[in-house]
Amino acid sequence: MAITLSASDTPSPPLSARLSPPQVWGIVLLAPYLLVFLAFVVYPVGYGLWLARQPASYVALYNDPIFARAAVNTLIFLVIGINIKMLIALFLSGFFAQQRPWIRWLSVIFILPWAVPSIPTILSVRFMLNPEWGVVNQLIFKFTGDDGPNWLNDPAVALAMAIGVHIWKSLPFWTLILLTGRLAISHDLYEASDVDGANWWQKFRYITWPSMQTLYITCTLLSMIWTLGDFNSVYLLTGGGPADLTHVLSTLGIRYLRLDQLSLAMASIVCAMPFVLPLVYFMMKRLSR
Amino acid sequence: MKLPTLREVGTEAKLLLIGIPVFIWTMIPIYHMFVFAISPKEDAFSGKLWPAHPTFHNFSIVFHQQHYFLRDFWIQFWNSTVIALAVGALTLFVATAAAFSISRLRVPGGRAVMNMALFTYFIPAAFLAVPMYRTMGTYGLLNNHWSLILAMVTIAAPYAIWVLKQASDKLPVELDEAATMDGATTLQLFRLVYVPLMMPSLVAVGTYAILLAWNEYLYAFLLLSKDTDITLPVALGNFLAADDSPWELLMTTGFIYALPPAAVYYAFKRYMVGGLTAGAVKS
Numbered sequence: 001m002a003i004t005l006s007a008s009d010t011p012s013p014p015l016s017a018r019l020s021p022p023q024v025w026g027i028v029l030l031a032p033y034l035l036v037f038l039a040f041v042v043y044p045v046g047y048g049l050w051l052a053r054q055p056a057s058y059v060a061l062y063n064d065p066i067f068a069r070a071a072v073n074t075l076i077f078l079v080i081g082i083n084i085k086m087l088i089a090l091f092l093s094g095f096f097a098q099q100r101p102w103i104r105w106l107s108v109i110f111i112l113p114w115a116v117p118s119i120p121t122i123l124s125v126r127f128m129l130n131p132e133w134g135v136v137n138q139l140i141f142k143f144t145g146d147d148g149p150n151w152l153n154d155p156a157v158a159l160a161m162a163i164g165v166h167i168w169k170s171l172p173f174w175t176l177i178l179l180t181g182r183l184a185i186s187h188d189l190y191e192a193s194d195v196d197g198a199n200w201w202q203k204f205r206y207i208t209w210p211s212m213q214t215l216y217i218t219c220t221l222l223s224m225i226w227t228l229g230d231f232n233s234v235y236l237l238t239g240g241g242p243a244d245l246t247h248v249l250s251t252l253g254i255r256y257l258r259l260d261q262l263s264l265a266m267a268s269i270v271c272a273m274p275f276v277l278p279l280v281y282f283m284m285k286r287l288s289r
Numbered sequence: 290m291k292l293p294t295l296r297e298v299g300t301e302a303k304l305l306l307i308g309i310p311v312f313i314w315t316m317i318p319i320y321h322m323f324v325f326a327i328s329p330k331e332d333a334f335s336g337k338l339w340p341a342h343p344t345f346h347n348f349s350i351v352f353h354q355q356h357y358f359l360r361d362f363w364i365q366f367w368n369s370t371v372i373a374l375a376v377g378a379l380t381l382f383v384a385t386a387a388a389f390s391i392s393r394l395r396v397p398g399g400r401a402v403m404n405m406a407l408f409t410y411f412i413p414a415a416f417l418a419v420p421m422y423r424t425m426g427t428y429g430l431l432n433n434h435w436s437l438i439l440a441m442v443t444i445a446a447p448y449a450i451w452v453l454k455q456a457s458d459k460l461p462v463e464l465d466e467a468a469t470m471d472g473a474t475t476l477q478l479f480r481l482v483y484v485p486l487m488m489p490s491l492v493a494v495g496t497y498a499i500l501l502a503w504n505e506y507l508y509a510f511l512l513l514s515k516d517t518d519i520t521l522p523v524a525l526g527n528f529l530a531a532d533d534s535p536w537e538l539l540m541t542t543g544f545i546y547a548l549p550p551a552a553v554y555y556a557f558k559r560y561m562v563g564g565l566t567a568g569a570v571k572s
Contacts, residue, residue, distance in 0.1 A: 021475060023397070025394060025475040025479075026390040026399070027390075029386035029387065029389055030386070030391070033383050033384070033386070033406070033446060033450065036383060036439070037409070039428075040440065041405075041417070044417065044420035044423070045420060047424060048420030051420075092307075092311065095307050098304060100304070102308070106308055109312065109316070110312075112551070113315060115550065115551045115554035115555065116547040116550065117504040117546060117547050117550055118506075119525050119543065120540070120543025120546060121547075123543060124318045124325070124540060124543070125321075127540075128318070128321055133536075135321065135338075225411055228413045229413020229415040231418075232506055232507070235507075249416075250415035251415075253418070254415070254511070257419050262423065265419045269416045272416070279411075280408060280411040284404065284408065287407060
């Protein structure tokens with residue numbers, strides 16, 4: 001009786017005494033990131049969602065033809081652009097897996113688009129495609145005597161060019177990732193299949209693809225999430241033009257911001273969330289295992 | 290020496306048939322930029338594949354700031370450098386402390402923080418830009434270098450923490466136990482055992498953050514506006530504002546701007562490939 005009384009009488013020790021010193025340090029060391037996270041992620045996102053709360057913004061978005069066009073462009077960018085890019089990357093990873101000195105040198109050069117900043121190279125492409133002074137149309141004129149097309153003035157061509165710039169920039173990265181996946185496959189399997197007389201398609205179908213499909217699908221999904229945020233390829237090549245027909249969701253948000261229509265900017269981002277969040281959830285499941 | 294068989298020649302030819310287009314595709318925009326950079330103004334627009342009179346005059350104009358668009362070149366170069374280095378240092382500090390706390394000290398709630406960080410990593414940065422811009426206005430940081438530095442740390446830290454946590458999970462627990470047994474305090478454990486062992490990953494993460502900040506366009510262009518405050522990529526974008534902008538000077542500046550990150554990338558490739566691509570996608 002006396003023991004239980006004294007136990008309940010003693011005041012519970014302060015928090016610092018209940019935690020072991022390493023745990024106190026743990027909290028202290030985690031604090032800088034938590035502060036950054038609260039101040040620059042939680043608060044902005046909460047504020048943004050608050051701005052996007054009015055149904056009127058979504059009605060305005062729905063009635064804005066530029067938004068519908070941007071949504072379609074984004075889908076084209078993701079579904080067509082990314083799949084083309086990943087197929088090329090898969091193919092090229094097979095090429096770079098060949099053991100030749102010149103292919104090793106080529107792989108060093110091949111990584112350049114990923115190593116250099118995107119702004120100067122995108123501007124370089126933009127100048128190449130200039131209808132009057134660009135090198136492409138000058139060459140067309142020199143060889144055929146005809147004026148070349150006005151590349152960036154046609155929305156379909158301009159969007160295709162933006163996708164091309166995106167592929168140029170990020171193809172090396174994904175090729176490298178898929179190459180590491182390919183090199184992890186045991187060489188014995190290929191030797192055994194050689195003995196059995198398998199052709200290249202059978203080798204790919206029954207050896208390479210089964211061991212790489214998880215990696216390939218993960219890469220494709222990850223690339224889709226990241227490409228949603230690819231602002232530079234479109235903004236610096238076409239500026240969203242001609243006539244705002246080549247916007248994607250990431251440039252559209254900035255366009256509304258520049259026009260001081262902040263609630264529309266946030267609403268357009270909120271509209272993308274039903275597509276982004278499942279992808280993010282899937283990726284987190286994979287990576288936090 | 291034995292002659293190659295017909296089959297070997299055929300294989301080599303097929304490989305070349307892939308390799309040459311890959312080489313051309315990769316080099317075109319970079320080569321185009323380089324040709325512009327070494328062309329005098331009259332050659333630049335003639336559509337030649339190699340200038341008739343290659344010159345380094347454009348570089349001299351840029352370095353001496355002898356053009357309206359370039360009057361703040363050196364201060365913009367300095368801004369880019371300071372911001373990139375600050376982002377690298379701050380990201381390293383924040384991410385190393387967090388990874389040590391989550392992975393080695395197993396702080397309660399560490400897993401939840403890791404998941405929140407990963408979540409931030411997957412939300413496209415361009416989507417965060419709009420609310421971030423407003424928030425920086427609220428904090429009174431717009432047009433201040435700190436706004437860009439803190440924004441880039443926010444974007445770089447999640448991935449940095451994740452890579453460092455993966456690497457530090459691989460260090461044996463016995464190390465910490467032995468050090469604690471010898472009477473090391475938690476801070477000594479961090480300083481004398483953890484940081485030295487994590488060096489390769491720290492180099493990779495620091496380089497990643499520096500390159501990310503140096504290359505950033507969108508945030509820099511939103512958060513900074515004064516000509517003497519902006520970074521180089523924003524200055525490059527500003528060339529487009531005028532119709533008669535001097536392309537050869539823009540390409541020269543772009544070339545100078547692209548050199549440091551390319552050099553850093555190739556110098557630290559060993560770390561980047563080991564530390565980053567392995568961490569980017571776990572199969």
